[in-house]
Amino acid sequence: MTEEIVYANLKFQDTDKKENIQKSERCGGRVYTTLETEMIKSSQLQNIKEELQRNVSLQLMHDLNSSKKIGNLSAMLQKIATQLCRELYKKEPEHQCKPCPKGSKWFKDSCYSKLDGFGTWQKSGMLCSARNASLLKIKNRSELEFVKSEGLHGYWLGLLPRKNYVRSEILNENMFLSVGFERSTYDLHKMYCGYLEGIYVYYTYCTLEKSIICEETASKVQVESVLNDLPQESV
Structure with missing residues (x-):
């Protein structure tokens, strides 16, 4: 069991x-x-x-x-x-x-505006700066020829002031290699500034008053502003 x-x-x-x-x-x-x-x-x-x-x-x-x-x-x-x-x-x-302000001239990529009245070299530069522009400066040969063709007389140029007096020079693009003239720290009462007389640049006291021309970059052409002016096909 x-x-x-x-x-x-x-x-x-x-x-x-x-x-x-x-x-x-x-x-x-x-x-x-x-x-x-x-x-x-x-x-x-x-x-x-x-x-x-x-x-x-x-x-x-x-x-x-x-x-x-x-x-x-x-x-x-x-x-x-x-x-x-x-x-x-x-x-x-x-x-x-x-693409430029009314009353200005358009050439290449720039706009050129003559302002009413007169001003010292420094005041003229400040008025142009207020428009996001500068006193007339020449950057290349084609712009030089354009400015010559305009026959401008008595307009301040965007050239650096000089300590020594120079009666006149032939206008050329190499004069404008320096920049920053609007914010010059010189004693302008003792300086000479350049102004345009046809194809010549003359120098005088910066504190005298001359005509003002400003140069600014042209805006882009608005495509719509061109298209709207083209003839419409009849339906």
Whole structure:
């Protein structure tokens, strides 16, 4: 009777061990299957991420190319509008497309405005500065020829004051290499400033009063101001 009980207990324990092993194997299989599934999902997500990155890069390249094309077209349109405006300006000096203040003259990229009244060299420079402009300065040969053609007389120039008197010089662009004349710290009561007389530059006391002409950078021609003036096709 005792041997049968012992045998039964051993058989039960053996069966219990087998069931535990089987359970462990089943659990291990499930863990392996879960890991495999997660690895597949991770791989799929990585592929999706890479595909999105490629698509974004392609879109950015497309947008960049489009921006360049738009920029080139805009620049071309601006150039054409400026050329058209110059032609309109020749016929009508105060045409609405003119990128300069009313009453001024437009040449190349600059506007030239004669102010009413007279002023000392320093006061004239300050009046021009208040308009975001400067006293007339000549930067290149074409501007030199333009100024000569205007036949200006008695206008202050944006030249640095001199300590020593010089009666006259021929107007040339090399005179204007120095800058900063409006904020001069010299004692202008003892200095000589240059003014324009046709193609000559004369010097006199800076404290005397002369005519004023200001030079400023021209604004961009507004494309709409040109397009609005073009003849409309009849419907």
